[in-house]
Every structure is written in C-alpha cells, then in structure tokens.
Amino acid sequence: MRVLLVEDERPLAEAVRAGLEADGFSVVVAGDGVDGDWLAQEEHFDVIVLDVMLPHLSGYEICRRLRARGSTIPVLFLTAKDGEYDEADALDIGGDDFMSKPFSPVVLAARLRALLRRAARSAEPDPRLGPLRLELARRRAWLGTDELRLTAREMALLHYLVHRAEHVVSKSEILDHVWDEAFEGDANVVEVYVGRLRRKLAANPDVTIETIRGLGYRISGRTP
Numbered sequence: 001m002r003v004l005l006v007e008d009e010r011p012l013a014e015a016v017r018a019g020l021e022a023d024g025f026s027v028v029v030a031g032d033g034v035d036g037d038w039l040a041q042e043e044h045f046d047v048i049v050l051d052v053m054l055p056h057l058s059g060y061e062i063c064r065r066l067r068a069r070g071s072t073i074p075v076l077f078l079t080a081k082d083g084e085y086d087e088a089d090a091l092d093i094g095g096d097d098f099m100s101k102p103f104s105p106v107v108l109a110a111r112l113r114a115l116l117r118r119a120a121r122s123a124e125p126d127p128r129l130g131p132l133r134l135e136l137a138r139r140r141a142w143l144g145t146d147e148l149r150l151t152a153r154e155m156a157l158l159h160y161l162v163h164r165a166e167h168v169v170s171k172s173e174i175l176d177h178v179w180d181e182a183f184e185g186d187a188n189v190v191e192v193y194v195g196r197l198r199r200k201l202a203a204n205p206d207v208t209i210e211t212i213r214g215l216g217y218r219i220s221g222r223t224p
C-alpha cells in the first residue's frame with residue numbers, strides 16, 4: 001500500500017515514515033503543499049496523509065482540489081491540537097479521518113488500514129471496456145492480463161473516457177471533469193494526455209481512442 005505523506009515538520013515526517021514502513025506501507029514524503037499537490041495529481045497512491053498547516057498550499061486546499069477532480073482516494077488529516085482549524089472542517093472538506101498531534105504511528109497505521117478497508121467495501125463495480133479493466137479501489141488498470149502503468153491524472157482521464165465509452169467527449173468536458181474547475185492552462189494539455197494514453201493502450205488493438213475532428217474523443221472497445 002502506497003502512502004503520500006505531506007508534512008513540513010521534517011522530524012515528524014521521518015518518524016511517521018519509519019513507523020509506517022515498519023508496518024509494511026510504502027511512503028512518499030512531500031515537505032510542502034505544492035509538492036504534495038503535484039504528487040497527488042501525478043502519481044498513484046492508495047491513501048493520503050495531509051498536515052493542515054503547510055507552506056505554500058494548505059492540506060485543506062490539496063484535499064479540496066482532489067475532490068474537485070472527482071478523486072475518492074482516502075484522506076487523513078493531521079491536525080495540531082492548538083490549531084485554529086476545527087476538526088469538523090477536515091471532514092467537511094472531504095477528508096475521511098483525522099488525527100490530532102501528537103499521535104502514535106502505530107495508531108496511524110491502524111487508522112489507515114481501516115480507511116483502506118472502508119474504501120474497498122464502498123467501491124463501485126470495476127469499469128470494463130473490451131480487454132480494459134479499471135480497478136478503482138486500488139487505482140490500477142489492466143489491459144488483458146498486463147497492468148498499465150498510469151499516473152493519477154492518466155487514470156482519471158481513462159476512467160472518464162471509459163465512463164462515456166462509445167460517445168464523443170469534448171476537450172472542455174474532459175477539462176471540467178479531469179482537471180480542476182479552476183484550470184486556466186492550455187486546453188491542448190488534453191491532447192498531450194490522450195496521446196500518452198494511446199501509447200499505453202497501443203499494445204492491444206481492441207481498445208482505441210479516436211479523435212473526432214472538431215468535436216473531441218471517443219473510446220471504443222471490442223471484446224476479443
């Protein structure tokens with residue numbers, strides 16, 4: 001199980017990392033909000049642990065952005081006991097659990113395992129399209145018997161296309177669903193990501209993403 005830990009207090013981050021690794025988790029640490037937000041978007045994790053008060057971007061903002069993109073990844077907030085934030089805020093913003101500092105890494109590991117079990121139980125049925133299967137709870141994708149190596153963003157894009165399979169989906173619909181509502185960059189980013197997905201799907205001709213000129217994209221699958 002892969003954990004993203006976003007925590008700017010280095011000694012605490014290292015203690016938590018050591019505790020979770022001893023418990024069998026694989027841990028990636030980000031030391032500020034911007035790095036944490038980027039990793040949460042681009043890499044695959046099973047659960048995210050967010051400190052609230054972070055340099056550059058708060059834990060709440062990272063969680064808000066994740067939820068705005070439709071991510072259901074379990075999020076646990078670390079809250080300072082004397083902080084100005086209320087723990088209810090952590091849950092309102094889309095967090096699944098919180099722990100007040102100081103805490104025991106052993107208890108944190110147990111809480112993370114509980115979150116992962118809950119996420120697996122509430123998972124929707126895995127979407128399928130021809131030989132393609134998305135395993136949403138574990139955020140993994142399979143093409144036949146081969147696992148696809150996808151970033152979190154590529155996974156979100158593929159999930160959205162498969163959800164709308166056999167329909168033409170416009171770039172702006174994709175931007176609204178897969179990127180942040182507030183995304184103001186170049187819409188050509190969609191082309192870049194569709195290109196990456198096509199290359200990763202190229203091994204199997206039974207799944208194709210067509211470009212429909214002037215309209216958007218359409219994913220289709222044939223059951224071999």
Ligand code: CA
Pocket residue numbers: 007008009051052053054
């Ligand atoms: Ca902090």
